[in-house]
Amino acid sequence: MAISVFPSAAARGLLFLSLILALPVAQVRCAARDMPSAHNPMSAPEKAQDKTQETSSQFDDLAARAAAARDQQNLPVAIQLYTQAEQLKPDWQEGWWYLGVLQYSANQFTGAIDAFTRLLQLVPTAVPAMALRGLCEFETGAYDDSLRDLEQAVAHGALNEPHNEPIIRYHLAQLLTHAGRFQEALEQYRVFAEHKADAPDLKIGIALAGMRVASFPKDAADKDREFYLAAGNAGYVFFSGDNEQADGLFGQLFARYPSAPNLHYFYGFLLFPHDPGLAIDQFRGELAVNPGNETANALLALTLVIAGRFTEALEPAQRAYANAPDMEMAQLALGRSLAETGDMRRGAELLNQVLARDPNSLEAHLGLVSIFSRSGNREDAERERKVCRDLAK
Amino acid sequence: MAQHPKAANAPVTCATCHNGAATSYATAPMRHAMEPQGANPALATHTDMSVQLGAYSYRVQTKDGQSTYAVSDGTDTLTLPIHWIFGQHAQTWVLEKDGHYYESLVSYFPRANGLAITPGDQKITPHNLTEAMGRQLPIWETRTCFNCHGSGVVAGEKLTPAKVTPGLDCERCHAGAQQHMADAAQDNFKTLPKSLKRLDAEQVSDFCGQCHRTWDTVMRNKWHGPAFVRFQPYRLENSKCFIGNDPRISCLACHNPHQPVNHDVAFYDAKCLACHAESKSASASAAMKTCPVAKSNCTSCHMPKVELPGGHAQFTDHYIRVVHAGEPYPE
Numbered sequence: 001m002a003i004s005v006f007p008s009a010a011a012r013g014l015l016f017l018s019l020i021l022a023l024p025v026a027q028v029r030c031a032a033r034d035m036p037s038a039h040n041p042m043s044a045p046e047k048a049q050d051k052t053q054e055t056s057s058q059f060d061d062l063a064a065r066a067a068a069a070r071d072q073q074n075l076p077v078a079i080q081l082y083t084q085a086e087q088l089k090p091d092w093q094e095g096w097w098y099l100g101v102l103q104y105s106a107n108q109f110t111g112a113i114d115a116f117t118r119l120l121q122l123v124p125t126a127v128p129a130m131a132l133r134g135l136c137e138f139e140t141g142a143y144d145d146s147l148r149d150l151e152q153a154v155a156h157g158a159l160n161e162p163h164n165e166p167i168i169r170y171h172l173a174q175l176l177t178h179a180g181r182f183q184e185a186l187e188q189y190r191v192f193a194e195h196k197a198d199a200p201d202l203k204i205g206i207a208l209a210g211m212r213v214a215s216f217p218k219d220a221a222d223k224d225r226e227f228y229l230a231a232g233n234a235g236y237v238f239f240s241g242d243n244e245q246a247d248g249l250f251g252q253l254f255a256r257y258p259s260a261p262n263l264h265y266f267y268g269f270l271l272f273p274h275d276p277g278l279a280i281d282q283f284r285g286e287l288a289v290n291p292g293n294e295t296a297n298a299l300l301a302l303t304l305v306i307a308g309r310f311t312e313a314l315e316p317a318q319r320a321y322a323n324a325p326d327m328e329m330a331q332l333a334l335g336r337s338l339a340e341t342g343d344m345r346r347g348a349e350l351l352n353q354v355l356a357r358d359p360n361s362l363e364a365h366l367g368l369v370s371i372f373s374r375s376g377n378r379e380d381a382e383r384e385r386k387v388c389r390d391l392a393k
Numbered sequence: 394m395a396q397h398p399k400a401a402n403a404p405v406t407c408a409t410c411h412n413g414a415a416t417s418y419a420t421a422p423m424r425h426a427m428e429p430q431g432a433n434p435a436l437a438t439h440t441d442m443s444v445q446l447g448a449y450s451y452r453v454q455t456k457d458g459q460s461t462y463a464v465s466d467g468t469d470t471l472t473l474p475i476h477w478i479f480g481q482h483a484q485t486w487v488l489e490k491d492g493h494y495y496e497s498l499v500s501y502f503p504r505a506n507g508l509a510i511t512p513g514d515q516k517i518t519p520h521n522l523t524e525a526m527g528r529q530l531p532i533w534e535t536r537t538c539f540n541c542h543g544s545g546v547v548a549g550e551k552l553t554p555a556k557v558t559p560g561l562d563c564e565r566c567h568a569g570a571q572q573h574m575a576d577a578a579q580d581n582f583k584t585l586p587k588s589l590k591r592l593d594a595e596q597v598s599d600f601c602g603q604c605h606r607t608w609d610t611v612m613r614n615k616w617h618g619p620a621f622v623r624f625q626p627y628r629l630e631n632s633k634c635f636i637g638n639d640p641r642i643s644c645l646a647c648h649n650p651h652q653p654v655n656h657d658v659a660f661y662d663a664k665c666l667a668c669h670a671e672s673k674s675a676s677a678s679a680a681m682k683t684c685p686v687a688k689s690n691c692t693s694c695h696m697p698k699v700e701l702p703g704g705h706a707q708f709t710d711h712y713i714r715v716v717h718a719g720e721p722y723p724e
Contacts, residue, residue: 243531244493275533277540281549308599308607366609373630373637374595381636385608389724392612 059088063095070098075106086118093122100132109136127156131168138171147175166197170205174216177209185209186235186269193239203232210235210266212295227257231266238270246270259289265296272299276307294323301333302363310340321350328354328361336367344371362391405578407563407570415563418651427542427559428478431458435484435501436475444499444508449525451499451508462486462497464526471522477554479542483706485511487538487554488527494535494554495527502705512620512703541604566600566650594644595630595637601644602626619722622699628711631723634668634681635713641667658690665691 066081082099086092100115116133119126134149150158150172159165173188189206192198204217207228220228231253238246250267257263268282283300286293298320304313314337320330331350339347348371354364365387372381408415418424436455443452452463453475460475477487485500498519500511511528519525530538535554540546543557544565564570569586576584592600599607606624608631622628626644629635635642647664648654655661666688668681684691697716698707712723 243533247532271533274531275536277548278533278536284549306609306613308603362612366612369608370595370637373635374593376636376638378636382633385631388612392615393617 055088059085059092062088063092066095066098070102075102078102079106079108079111090118091122093119093126096122097126097129100129100136104132104136107139109139112136113140113142125156127153127158128164130156131158131164135167135171138175143175143178146171147179150175166192170202173209174205177205178214178216180212180214182209182212183269189235190239193236194241196240198236203236204228205232206235206239207232207266210269211260211262212265213262227260230256231260231263235266235270238267243274254285261290262286262293262296264289265293265299268296268299268303272303276303279303280307280309294320294327298324298327298329298333301337302329305333305336305340305363310337313337314341328358332361332363332367336363336370339367339371344375347371360391362388365391405574407574410577414651417649417653418563420653421651422481422654423561423650425481425560426479427539427557428481428484429559430460430474430476430478432559433460433478433484435482435503436460436478439501439507442501442508446499446510447519449519449522453499453501453508462488462526464498464522466522466525469522471526473526477539477559479538483704487530487535489554490523490526494530495523496530496534496538497527498525504705509705510703512701515703592643593638594635594640594642594646597643597645598626598630598637601650617724618702619699620702622708622710622722623701623704625709625711629713632711632713639668658693661692662689665695 062081062085066078066085069078069081079099079102082095082102086095086099089095096115096119100112100119103109103112103115113133113136116129116136119129120133123129130149131153134146134153137143137146137149150168153168154172158168169188169191173185176182176185176188186206186209189202189209192202193206201217204220204225207213207230208215208217208220211231217228230249234246234249234253237249250263253260253263264282264286268279268286271282272279280300280303283296283303286296287300290296297316301313301317301320304310304316313333317330317333317337320327321334324330331354335347335350335354337347338344338350348368351364351367351371354361358364365384369381369384369388372378372384403409406415436453437458439453440455441452442454443450445451448466450465450467452465454461454463460478461472462475463470463472465471471490473488473490475486476489479485479487480500483500483502486497488495488497496511496514498511498514498517499508501507502509514528517524517528532552536546536552539552539554539557542561543559544562545557546552566589567586569584573582573584573586576582589597589600599609602608602610602624605626606621608627611621611624611627616624629642629644632642640646641664646667647661669683669691671683672681686694692709694716695713696709696711699710699722700707714723
């Protein structure tokens with residue numbers, strides 16, 4: 001099954017419809033319904049009232065014509081009429097919504113951002129507006145704003161609407177990659193593979209996230225696209241559950257691109273949750289190709305720790321910590337490997353350093369369990385075990 | 394270390410010098426964690442087993458030391474040879490088809506005296522004969538299966554199940570044993586495998602837990618419920634009396650991996666009483682409580698048997714504790 005995940009005109013149309021349906025009715029009050037009913041104006045106050053009625057009448061007329069133009073898919077006229085109507089009644093939520101959606105559909109992203117911003121000022125919890133503004137910001141290159149809006153929209157349930165989910169998730173994955181949050185990006189891309197959604201740039205996106213390239217698929221150089229496509233395809237196949245085929249594809253890639261940076265790292269990262277042993281082989285492969293890859297080195301050390309190979313972990317952990325003393329992964333790996341190979345005091349120091357920043361680090365608490373247990377500190381060991389059990393719930 | 398003169402022309406094995414351990418280990422459970430084709434008593438004595446599960450019928454037959462596993466939907470039948478037998482009592486088979494490895498969807502259970510669905514596979518609804526035959530194993534699971542039930546899986550090398558030695562040989566736990574043996578044959582006794590005797594209780598737990606699963610592994614995977622009662626190091630470390638620097642609570646305090654498991658409950662009393670015996674010292678008694686109910690058969694109360702869901706077997710819960718009647722399975 002192929003699902004379009006790109007901001008094509010067709011996709012925007014889908015989004016347009018689904019977001020209209022998705023916007024909570026209660027959030028977009030129909031301003032026309034709130035207008036006072038007309039009666040004869042005579043006195044001064046009545047004249048003012050008459051003026052209000054005239055405005056109301058104009059607004060009603062504009063709103064009706066805007067809706068008609070929208071129904072007829074006449075975007076330029078509908079945008080113009082909604083704009084005029086909003087000038088008469090700036091707190092008309094429904095108008096801002098349609099103005100934003102229509103401008104988004106017409107590729108008028110700056111105007112759409114403004115419209116959604118006005119709506120969000122009136123209804124801060126309008127999740128579809130948040131999501132659409134994020135997509136518009138993506139188009140204008142305001143990537144930080146876009147990521148913030150899309151993450152907030154997702155946190156408020158924007159992915160629960162099946163029609164909107166692919167486009168929001170795809171943009172979010174790209175933005176997370178661009179922001180260097182590769183693991184989170186891969187988690188978003190994984191969903192596409194699990195649902196067998198397919199598209200060329202999707203696989204390039206997977207490759208970029210997997211190989212830690214903080215870039216967008218559209219910016220991939222022509223000379224690199226074939227490689228990214230193949231690497232992304234291997235990752236995609238892995239995510240889709242066919243690990244044997246993926247293993248073969250990665251094997252072909254290693255043969256064809258033996259010195260490609262982060263290719264072994266990518267496969268190791270995919271294997272890491274399933275089998276530390278296999279992941280270790282890949283991280284070692286990465287370091288053989290690219291000895292200066294500090295992330296691979298730190299992850300190798302941590303994976304060796306998780307595999308219980310503490311003596312082996314010590315050397316890469318020391319190197320990782322020497323190069324990046326603030327890296328949590330390096331602190332964890334060195335702390336645990338030192339503690340397990342004899343230096344419990346220094347090990348505990350490093351693990352507590354991790355906990356000072358991240359009190360819910362299971363790995364750090366596991367390390368402390370071992371230290372307290374092996375040193376005969378029953379009370380502290382039991383306390384740390386309880387923390388681990390709570391974290392593992 | 395025992396050193397014995399070599400008999401002329403006799404091949405050097407671990408038993409050449411370590412005869413006692415090698416001899417007793419021949420019957421130890423880990424030695425038989427996987428059985429080679431034709432060597433399994435259960436299949437030898439149950440030569441024709443069958444079971445119907447939904448739309449599929451299964452049949453495991455043994456003839457002249459060769460076992461086959463067949464599944465039929467009533468129209469077509471898929472028959473595969475059984476090369477790898479996992480488990481000494483209850484047993485599951487790893488099957489190969491078209492270069493892929495599968496965990497058999499049915500297993501043999503002594504208590505059921507026959508075939509039943511493999512634990513953990515109850516939720517699988519097969520759509521064809523291959524799916525009915527077994528669950529295709531991911532590459533890492535195949536590796537884990539063979540690495541814990543056999544010997545010769547080499548880190549960094551592609552797994553070749555045909556080259557794996559069934560059961561755990563000396564080298565599997567005593568890394569370096571092969572080199573030591575080769576050197577010893579040349580009268581060089583300097584290359585010794587790393588001693589496991591110096592491991593403390595926590596380290597022993599982690600060592601055994603490589604296959605029996607560590608406390609860390611269970612926490613990391615967020616495993617909950619009685620299905621994980623079979624992971625003894627994890628359960629043991631939950632015990633209030635477990636502490637990593639006390640050899641009296643190490644796995645090895647009760648179990649000699651070179652010998653068969655002792656099923657006599659009384660055998661373990663001395664292990665418990667090593668800590669929980671009446672003491673003349675008031676402070677020692679206060680630290681380690683004594684049982685007000687009995688002084689024997691400790692494990693029958695404090696290490697209850699737990700039914701493994703879908704496993705047609707009970708496991709001894711190694712979470713040592715005061716058990717209260719009717720209480721739920723404790724995590």
